[in-house]
Amino acid sequence: MTLFGVALRNLSGWQPRNLGALAGITIAVASFVALVGLARGVEHSLLSTLVDRGTDLMVTEAGALDLVSSIVPDARAEDIDEIEGVTRTAPELSRLTSLDDGRSVGVVGWPVGSFPWESLTVVEGRLPAGPDRREVAVGEALAERAGFAMGDEVWLFQTRFEITGVVTAPTVLARSLAYVPLTQAQALTFRDGQATVINVRTDPDRPDEVAGRIRERFPDLAVERAETLASDFMFARIAAVLAYAISTVALVSAGLVIFTAMSTAVAARRGEIAILSAIGWARWRIVSALLIEGTVIAMVAGVAGAAAGVLAAEAVAARPDISGFVAPRIGAALLAQGVGLSLAVGIVGSLLPALSVTRRPPAEVLRGK
């Protein structure tokens, strides 16, 4: 009988201590994968929604904390349009409002026919046709969540809009917004002539050069590449901090659970360990057998936990109250981290108690029975 065979035989059957360790590690890894995946999903959704519009530069009020609180005259778009290297501009007004049922929804206003509309793909119907029309295109995630259909009426800013189309976009956040003509958004939020941001498209490979020119001409405005601006704004920073905090908490919690589960499993076997020592097993051989068992448990539980984490994250994201706002972002790297965490802590969690238990003279345990 090989050492590996002995270890595997010890794992056979449904022993409570092994099941306890298995369940504990599975839950810990699942929590880690799900929490981190959801947090990263929130962060990624925020960043991608801005970047995927095809905007090279974003012009905002200097010193504004976030995109929604920034105020810029929409006329600046025409001024910026004249700068060399700028190919297209589009002012944008983003606001939050509530639907009939009290749930909040983000509303984005762009000039009809401006380039950001090109980032949306019409699934059904059409985009708002004119600046004076109270028409709205809703993201398909919003439509699904709120039960909207083309031709329905929806109340935004206490005003009736007609849904003329359902659109889709690369990110789940973009699919959860409502899109209206800029003039409508401005009028209904008492922000005539104002925008929160001016989207700028530049000649290819020249955004930094163009950004310099805009800054030079309008020193009271902030000009950043879209991805930089997105990550610098408060919501993105909060999401990033949350992702980091949740990852850390999940990691530490998972580590403690795994360590405790493995330690308990090893400590419960003091009698067996003592008899193996009594019949002449060297300490390293006993420790090796326990390590093999711990590694197998940690591997199985790590894989099961990673799979359970994916399912849990999807289940959380599918809850009606948050559906459409976040898509879990769980890649191979995160899954590998989950399994790796399980293995690392499982091995340490087996090794330390194994070293401790095998340090005790066998007679102490054999007499204590």
Added chain:
Amino acid sequence: MTETLAIRARGLERTFRRGAVRALAGVDIDVPAGASVAITGPSGSGKTTLLHALAGLLPVTAGEVRIGQEVPRTPADWARFRRDHIGLVFQDDWLLRRLSAVENVEIAMQGTHLPPREQRQRALDLLDRVNARAFAHRRPAGLSGGERQRIAVARSLANRPSILLADEPTGELDSFNAEQILRLLFALHGTEGLTLMIVTHDTALAARCALQFRMHDGRGRFSGTEKTE
């Protein structure tokens, strides 16, 4: 004539509870190779502690144990000596519950470089020898106390030890099974030339041994006349 010693111990001391309890208080013992020795004495006199000390299962506070010509000093030395030279039988069988009878014997051969197939064959032969071949593939939970103890004896013989140490090996058995186990141990002692040391309260069993080493308050000495074997 110089007698060959299987075990020679000098000045064995072992204290517990920070010196409050002296389980061994300077025990000297010479065990001739091939002898049968009963370690007797009242409860708490240090019998089991002595046996454990002689097997290296319990480090002594002072003193030295020599096995044959060598003195094991580290836990690793002792593990190797137990594997290669000392068989152990306890009052409880201490079998691993998830392993079959034959596997319980096989695991004692771990680290001996005997190929797995030969380990299996030797384990089956040993089970045959202790009349346990019929339940070689059953787990301990399905066996009687006597059957389990026979497997434990087979395990103790796995690596052809020269010394067999038994701590109340029949303490949890009925009289029939107890007699079976004792006959087995003494037969092995007779046929294999094993040095046999048995901790016991049973005076009848002690009388079957050639030598009696009587413990009292952590001290011991051989008593009575040596019985011709």
